[in-house]
Amino acid sequence: MRNSSKELVIEVRDLWFRYSRESPWVLRGIDLELYSGEIVAIVGRNGCGKTTLIKHFNGLLKPCRGIVKVLGMDTRYVSTSELSKYVGIVFQNPIYQFSCSTVFDEVAFALRLRNLPSDVVEKLVNSVLSELGIVHLANRCPYDLSLGEQRRVSIASVLVYRPKVLVLDEPTTGLDYRSKLFLLNVIRRERERGCCIVLVTHDMEFLCELKPDRVVLMDDGKVIYVGDPREVMYSPELLSRCNLVQPQVPALSRGLLSARPLSAKEFLSEFMKMRDVSGTP
Amino acid sequence: MVLRRSSVTTALFYRPRETVLHKLNPLTKLAMILIITAVLFNTDNPIKLAITLTTVLILLHLGKVLRSSLVLMTTLLPMFALLFTVCALSWMYVADKPPTTAITIATLITTRLVILTLSLPILYSTTRLSDIARSLLLLKIPLSAVLPIILAYRFIPVLLRDLATVYESQISRGLSFRTKNPVKIIKNLVPVAIPAVIVATLRAIDLAEVLALRGVALKKVRSRPSITHYDVLLLAVVIAIATIPFTT
Ligand SMILES: Nc1ncnc2c1ncn2[C@@H]1O[C@H](COP(=O)(O)OP(=O)(O)O)[C@@H](O)[C@H]1O
Ligand SMILES: [Mg+2]
Numbered sequence: 074m075r076n077s078s079k080e081l082v083i084e085v086r087d088l089w090f091r092y093s094r095e096s097p098w099v100l101r102g103i104d105l106e107l108y109s110g111e112i113v114a115i116v117g118r119n120g121c122g123k124t125t126l127i128k129h130f131n132g133l134l135k136p137c138r139g140i141v142k143v144l145g146m147d148t149r150y151v152s153t154s155e156l157s158k159y160v161g162i163v164f165q166n167p168i169y170q171f172s173c174s175t176v177f178d179e180v181a182f183a184l185r186l187r188n189l190p191s192d193v194v195e196k197l198v199n200s201v202l203s204e205l206g207i208v209h210l211a212n213r214c215p216y217d218l219s220l221g222e223q224r225r226v227s228i229a230s231v232l233v234y235r236p237k238v239l240v241l242d243e244p245t246t247g248l249d250y251r252s253k254l255f256l257l258n259v260i261r262r263e264r265e266r267g268c269c270i271v272l273v274t275h276d277m278e279f280l281c282e283l284k285p286d287r288v289v290l291m292d293d294g295k296v297i298y299v300g301d302p303r304e305v306m307y308s309p310e311l312l313s314r315c316n317l318v319q320p321q322v323p324a325l326s327r328g329l330l331s332a333r334p335l336s337a338k339e340f341l342s343e344f345m346k347m348r349d350v351s352g353t354p
Numbered sequence: 355m356v357l358r359r360s361s362v363t364t365a366l367f368y369r370p371r372e373t374v375l376h377k378l379n380p381l382t383k384l385a386m387i388l389i390i391t392a393v394l395f396n397t398d399n400p401i402k403l404a405i406t407l408t409t410v411l412i413l414l415h416l417g418k419v420l421r422s423s424l425v426l427m428t429t430l431l432p433m434f435a436l437l438f439t440v441c442a443l444s445w446m447y448v449a450d451k452p453p454t455t456a457i458t459i460a461t462l463i464t465t466r467l468v469i470l471t472l473s474l475p476i477l478y479s480t481t482r483l484s485d486i487a488r489s490l491l492l493l494k495i496p497l498s499a500v501l502p503i504i505l506a507y508r509f510i511p512v513l514l515r516d517l518a519t520v521y522e523s524q525i526s527r528g529l530s531f532r533t534k535n536p537v538k539i540i541k542n543l544v545p546v547a548i549p550a551v552i553v554a555t556l557r558a559i560d561l562a563e564v565l566a567l568r569g570v571a572l573k574k575v576r577s578r579p580s581i582t583h584y585d586v587l588l589l590a591v592v593i594a595i596a597t598i599p600f601t602t
Contacts, residue, residue, distance in 0.1 A: 133522050154530035162526045168553060169516070170523035172545035182545070183527045216552065230527065 079108040082144060082238050082269050083130055083160075089138035090125060099125045101294040102139070109237060112260060112270045114280050114302070117291030118316040123273045124165075126291070127240050130271070131160040144237070157183075161236035165243045167227035171215040176207065179215050180230045187234070201233045205259060221252035228259065239263055240271040245279050257283050277320040281306060281335040290315055303333050366426065366510055368482055374584055375417030375480045380489040382585040383477040386413070386592045390473045394466045403465055409592065410473045419479040423472060430471065438464045483507065505561065513554055520549045 083106070090100040099122045107113055115123050128134040129141045132148040141148045143156055164170065173179040177198060184194045202208045205225045210218065215226055224244060231239065241260075245253050260270050260283065272285065280288070280302060288305045290298040292315045298305065305311055306323040319327075322340045326333065330347060334340040370376075375383070393406050414420040438460050445456035477486065483504060490500045524545050525531075531542060 128522070131526055133526065152530065152532060153525045154528045154532070157526055157528045164519070164523050164526070166519075168556075169519045169549055170527070171552070172524070172548040186528045186530075234528075 079110055081106060082109050083107040084142040085126075085129070085139070086141075087139035088126075088129060088136050088141060090122075090129070090134060090136055099294050100129075103294075103296055105289065105296060105299070107238065107269050107271065109269050110264060110267045111287065112264050112272065112283065112285040113287050113289060114272045114274060114283070114285040115289045115291060116275060116277075116280070116305070116315065116317065118275065121291045121315075122294045123291060124242055127162060127242060127271060127273055130238065130240055131156040131162055133162075154186075157236075158187075158234070159236055160238040160240065161231035161234070162240040163224075163228050163231050163242065163244065165246065167220075167223040168216065170227060170230070171223075174214055175212050176215055176218075176226050177202070177211040179226055180233050182230060183234050197233055201229045204232070204262070205229045206255065220247045221249065224248065224252070225255075228256075232259075232263070235266075236268070238269045238271065240273070242273045243275075244272070245274060245276045253279055253282075275317060277306070277312075277317060281320045281322055284335055303335060306335060307333050367479070369419060369422065369479055371418050371480070373417050373480070374588070375413060375419075375476065377582065377584060378480075378588060379581050379585045380477065380481045380485050381492070382581075382589050383481060384489065385589060387473050387477055389592055391470055394469055398462050403469065407469050407472075410469060410476070413476050413592075414472070414479075417476065417480040419475050423475040423479065426475070427468070427472060434464055434468055437467065478507075509554075509557075512557065513550075516553045516557075517546070517550050520553070521546050523549075 085103050085105040088100050088103040089098060091098045103126060115126065117123055125134065129136060129148065130143065132141075132143075132151060132153040135149050143151070144159055146156070148156060171179055173182060180198045180201060181194050184197060189197075199208070202211055205228060207222065207225050207229065210222060210226070215223060218226065228241070228244070244256055248256065257279070260272070264270055272280075272283070274280065285302055287299060288302045289296055290305060290311060297314065298311055306320055307327065309319050312319050320335075322334055322337055326340060326343070330340075330343050332339075332343045332346075334343045390406060390410060394403070397403065411420060414423050441460035441463050442453075442456045445451045445459050446453055449456075451459070487500055487504050490503070491497065529542055529545060531539060533539060533542075
C-alpha cells in the first residue's frame with residue numbers, strides 16, 4: 074500500500090488501554106502504522122491520550138486489549154530496556170531525566186548502560202553534541218541550563234544511540250522561535266537518516282513549518298483522521314472537533330488562494346504567482 | 355519496582371463517605387490512634403495484639419475504608435518484610451540472641467508496626483485534611499508545626515507522580531532493574547533517586563516562595579468541629595477494649 078522501500082517500524086492494532094479497572098478507557102481501539110524515514114505528527118487536545126499512546130511504543134505501558142509491535146516484536150513480551158534500543162522517547166519535561174553532573178555524562182548515560190568502550194562513547198557523544206549545537210555546554214551542569222538548552226540535551230541523550238524511532242513529546246513547549254527552527258532542522262536531518270520521527274504536539278504553527286509526512290488527529294482516545302497535513306490544516310471542522318485553532322497561514326489563504334500553502338514561504342510564493350496572473354492586463 | 359500509583363494514592367487520602375467514623379470529631383479519632391499505639395507498645399501477648407488488630411479492622415470497616423487500607427498494606431508488604439529481616443538479623447548477630455528469640459522479637463516489632471500503620475487510615479481516610487489541621491491547631495499546636503505536616507502530606511501524591519515520571523524516563527533510556535544482583539540494583543537506583551530528589555527540592559523551594567508571597571501567617575481558628583454522642587460512644591468503646599490488655 075505504502076512505499077515498499079520503507080520499513081514498517083511500529084504497528085498498533087486495535088489498542089485499548091485504561092490505567093485501572095475503575096478508570097475510563099483512555100485509548101479506544103487505536104490502529105496505526107509507522108514507517109522508517111517519515112515524520113508523523115500526533116495531534117489532539119490536552120488529555121486525549123497522546124502521551125499514553127506513545128508510552129506504548131517502548132513498552133512502558135502494555136495494551137489492555139490489542140497489540141503493539143515494534144520491528145515485529147510484541148511489546149508484551151519484550152522489556153522496555155530492550156525496546157529502548159530501537160525506540161527513543163524524549164519526554165516533555167527534561168529535568169526528570171537529568172541524573173549526571175555534566176551534560177557530557179548525561180548524554181553518555183545510555184551508551185554507558187550498554188557497556189560501550191569509553192573511546193567509542195566519547196566519539197558518539199561529541200558527534201551528537203555538535204549536531205545539536207551544544208558542544209560548548211559539555212561541562213556544564215544540566216540543571217543550570219535554559220529550557221531550550223535542556224531540551225537539546227535531552228534530545229541528544231536519546232539521539233546518541235541512534236534509535237530507529239524518535240518520539241518527541243511536545244518538544245516545542247516553552248521554546249523561543251529560534252530554538253524551534255533549530256529543532257525543525259534536527260528533525261529533518263534525522264528523517265534523512267531514515268529515522269522515523271513521531272512528534273506529539275498541538276503547536277499547529279510549528280507543524281505548518283515542519284510539514285510532516287502524515288498527521289494523526291486524536292480525540293478522546295480515538296484516531297479520527299490520518300493523512301496529509303494540508304487536509305487537516307484546511308479543514309476547520311476537523312480542527313475544531315479536536316479543539317484546535319486553524320493556523321495563521323491556512324486561515325489567511327482560505328478564500329484568498331486556490332493553492333493551499335502551509336508555511337509563510339509557501340504562502341508568499343503562491344501569493345506572488347496569483348498577483349502576477351491577475352496583475353497582467 | 356512497579357508503582358501502582360492510583361491504588362496507593364487513593365488509599366492514602368480522604369475518601370468522602372457518610373459513615374459514623376467520618377462524622378466523628380477528628381480529635382476523637384486521633385485519640386483512638388494514640389490509645390491503640392499505647393496498647394501496642396505495652397503488650398507482647400498475641401491474644402491482646404489480635405484484639406487490637408480486630409478493633410482496628412472493625413473501625414476501618416465502619417468507615418468503609420477497610421479494603422483500600424488493606425490494598426495499601428499489600429503495597430507496603432516489601433517494606434515490612436525488609437524490616438522483619440533487618441530486625442531478626444540484628445538481634446541475632448548484633449545482640450547475640452538465639453535465632454528463636456530474635457525471630458520472636460522481630461515478629462513482635464513488625465506486628466506492632468503493621469497494626470499501627472493499619473490504624474492510621476482511621477484518621478486520615480475519613481477526615482478532611484483541613485479538619486485534621488484545625489484539630490491540631492485546637493490542641494494549641496502552633497501553625498508553624500502543623501503547616502509542614504499538612505504540606506508534606508499533600509506532597510505525597512505529587513512526589514509519587516514525579517518518581518514515576520523519572521523512573522519512566524530512565525528505563526526509556528535503557529536502565530533496567532531486571533537483575534538479581536543487589537549491588538547492581540542499588541547502583542541503578544541512583545539515576546532514579548537523583549532527579550527525584552532534585553525535582554522534589556525544586557518543588558519545595560517553589561512552594562516556600564509561594565507561601566511567603568501570600569504572607570502565610572497564623573490565623574485564629576474560627577469554627578470548631580462539634581463533639582457528638584458518637585464521639586463519646588466510640589471513644590468509650592475503644593478505651594474499654596484498650597483496657598483489656600492491661601487487665602489480668
Ligand atoms: N498515570 C496515570 N494514571 C491515571 N490516569 C492517567 C495517568 N496518566 C494520564 N492519565 C489520564 O489519561 C488521560 C490521557 O492523558 P495523556 O495521555 O497524558 O493525554 P495527552 O498527552 O494527550 O495530554 C487523561 O485523562 C489523564 O488524566
Ligand atoms: Mg501529554
